[in-house]
Amino acid sequence: MELNMEFVNVQRCCECERIATFMLLTTSLLLDIAIFLTILLFLVYKYYTRNNDFFKKRGVKHIPPTPFLGNFGEILLLKKHPAVWLKDLYDKFGDVPYFGVYIFDVPYLVIKSPEIVKHVMVKDFHHFMDRSMALARHDDIQPNMMFFQKGEEWKVTRSKMTPAFTSGKLKAMCPMLAANGSRLVTYIKNHYGKMDLEEMSSKYVVDGIFRVFFGMEAHCMDGTNKELTQLLLQLQQPSLKDTISIFCYLYQHHFVDWFKLSFGDDVMKNYCVGAFKEAMKARENSSIRVNDLIDIINDLKKSKEFAQSFDFDGEKVLAQPFQFFIAGHITSTLSLTYTLFELTVNPEVQAKARKVAQEMLNDYGGITYDALMDKKYCYLDMVFDETHRKYPALAYLDRACTADYKIPGTDYVLRKGDRLLIPTLGHNFDEKYFPNPEKYDPERFLDKHNQDGLYFLPFGEGPRACIGGRFAGLNLKVALTNILSNFTLEKIPETPKTITKNPKAFGVSPLERINIMFKPIE
Numbered sequence: 239m240e241l242n243m244e245f246v247n248v249q250r251c252c253e254c255e256r257i258a259t260f261m262l263l264t265t266s267l268l269l270d271i272a273i274f275l276t277i278l279l280f281l282v283y284k285y286y287t288r289n290n291d292f293f294k295k296r297g298v299k300h301i302p303p304t305p306f307l308g309n310f311g312e313i314l315l316l317k318k319h320p321a322v323w324l325k326d327l328y329d330k331f332g333d334v335p336y337f338g339v340y341i342f343d344v345p346y347l348v349i350k351s352p353e354i355v356k357h358v359m360v361k362d363f364h365h366f367m368d369r370s371m372a373l374a375r376h377d378d379i380q381p382n383m384m385f386f387q388k389g390e391e392w393k394v395t396r397s398k399m400t401p402a403f404t405s406g407k408l409k410a411m412c413p414m415l416a417a418n419g420s421r422l423v424t425y426i427k428n429h430y431g432k433m434d435l436e437e438m439s440s441k442y443v444v445d446g447i448f449r450v451f452f453g454m455e456a457h458c459m460d461g462t463n464k465e466l467t468q469l470l471l472q473l474q475q476p477s478l479k480d481t482i483s484i485f486c487y488l489y490q491h492h493f494v495d496w497f498k499l500s501f502g503d504d505v506m507k508n509y510c511v512g513a514f515k516e517a518m519k520a521r522e523n524s525s526i527r528v529n530d531l532i533d534i535i536n537d538l539k540k541s542k543e544f545a546q547s548f549d550f551d552g553e554k555v556l557a558q559p560f561q562f563f564i565a566g567h568i569t570s571t572l573s574l575t576y577t578l579f580e581l582t583v584n585p586e587v588q589a590k591a592r593k594v595a596q597e598m599l600n601d602y603g604g605i606t607y608d609a610l611m612d613k614k615y616c617y618l619d620m621v622f623d624e625t626h627r628k629y630p631a632l633a634y635l636d637r638a639c640t641a642d643y644k645i646p647g648t649d650y651v652l653r654k655g656d657r658l659l660i661p662t663l664g665h666n667f668d669e670k671y672f673p674n675p676e677k678y679d680p681e682r683f684l685d686k687h688n689q690d691g692l693y694f695l696p697f698g699e700g701p702r703a704c705i706g707g708r709f710a711g712l713n714l715k716v717a718l719t720n721i722l723s724n725f726t727l728e729k730i731p732e733t734p735k736t737i738t739k740n741p742k743a744f745g746v747s748p749l750e751r752i753n754i755m756f757k758p759i760e
């Protein structure tokens with residue numbers, strides 16, 4: 239018994255000694271831990287506040303940042319959409335060419351002056367070639383998507399993908415788009431009653447993109463592809479995890495690599511990438527050539543020069559179709575949704591647009607490329623312009639400075655790596671450019687815009703502007719013409735009065751489900 243006691247004591251002593259070796263500063267382990275944590279916290283604080291006098295030193299108007307959060311607290315609490323947050327700051331700073339904001343610890347210069355915007359986007363583009371988003375090197379797809387690519391890699395991809403969007407290609411796509419428009423009419427007829435606009439638009443857009451770019455039937459509107467339609471619905475309701483991940487891609491790049499975060503929903507990515515892979519294989523094994531995106535990519539795979547310089551192999555080759563699917567689907571879905579909503583709550587605009595659509599169909603005997611391009615029916619384009627003004631696709635446009643640059647007419651010198659934002663919603667609701675901005679009024683686009691600088695940028699501008707803008711315009715007009723010539727759009731009790739921009743989404747998505755009634759025109 240005695241012996242046992244002694245043994246236990248000896249063991250305790252060894253433990254104490256072992257613990258003592260970890261006591262670095264004091265004789266108390268707890269005190270050591272407290273000191274260590276305080277130092278760590280201090281270092282993290284110093285790191286996160288290292289830029290907090292960035293704009294003060296440069297004499298740029300700004301709101302002093304809160305440590306760790308910068309000026310971004312409202313967004314993190316999901317109180318405001320980033321587009322609305324930036325618009326509010328745009329209004330607050332009044333008549334300045336630019337102002338500063340802090341997103342977490344990162345300073346961003348926000349450009350208000352349309353002249354400076356023009357320099358950044360077009361005239362001095364070679365200083366602002368990149369966007370300021372993270373590239374996830376652990377991912378096969380995201381760093382190869384054109385939207386995220388930087389410098390030379392972007393330039394090569396863009397030049398190789400541009401042939402998919404020539405006027406000739408767009409013209410050749412038109413019969414397929416027109417057929418998809420007829421299927422939309424059938425879909426609506428089969429679902430008489432109230433209709434969820436975002437769900438309907440998304441099915442129409444995805445069927446169109448799959449058919450035209452990938453030579454595949456997605457079968458969303460005919461209801462036979464339950465898996466994809468379910469995924470599309472999930473995409474419209476981003477989870478908190480998706481939102482955090484996207485914030486890291488946008489603003490806190492180091493977390494992307496540390497936690498190997500993926501951009502967007504992995505299930506959706508795997509579904510699409512699997513489908514594209516099959517489509518490419520099927521095309522490779524067939525003698526059919528339709529010059530769509532699949533043919534263009536298959537050609538690129540065979541091009542030694544391109545494959546060598548950019549490792550355009552394996553899964554990576556699938557980044558471009560996935561890119562077009564994501565960039566084209568979400569934006570076009572929202573454009574159509576918001577347009578139909580605005581036409582529902584503005585019946586006089588709806589009546590005018592219907593008259594123009596019917597004239598076009600009568601004059602051309604149906605939907606053709608020439609009909610869609612005819613300026614005589616430009617009211618339909620004005621309708622979409624007005625939608626994009628009230629509901630821009632992205633929260634803002636962004637650019638990273640790639641070589642030091644003195645902003646013309648000022649003493650401000652941007653350094654390589656500095657980040658810029660163009661506050662689209664701010665410009666779009668500025669009374670100076672668009673009087674009575676809350677009103678949905680396509681007529682305002684009878685006036686020419688962007689003459690002295692750039693302030694209306696629904697598809698961006700310059701070499702990095704949206705590659706699919708012209709395709710989107712055609713596809714949207716096909717849907718609108720078909721809908722307006724077959725149905726009237728009417729409010730129901732579930733139709734929201736106004737739209738709240740979903741603070742969890744980077745795209746300017748609605749928080750509410752938007753339901754309306756489609757009534758057939760006899």
Ligand code: HEM
Nearest residue numbers: 385562565566569570573631697698699702703704706710
């Ligand atoms: C109404 C529909 C659409 C809207 C409002 C829209 C809007 C935009 C905007 C604002 C940008 C950023 C431009 C900039 O930073 O200057 C962009 C980029 C892009 N869009 Fe679209 N887009 C639409 C449809 C499409 C479609 C249908 C596709 C493809 C099929 C597409 C593919 C892309 C790509 C690949 C980029 C990145 C271009 C680059 O970095 O070179 N978009 N889009």
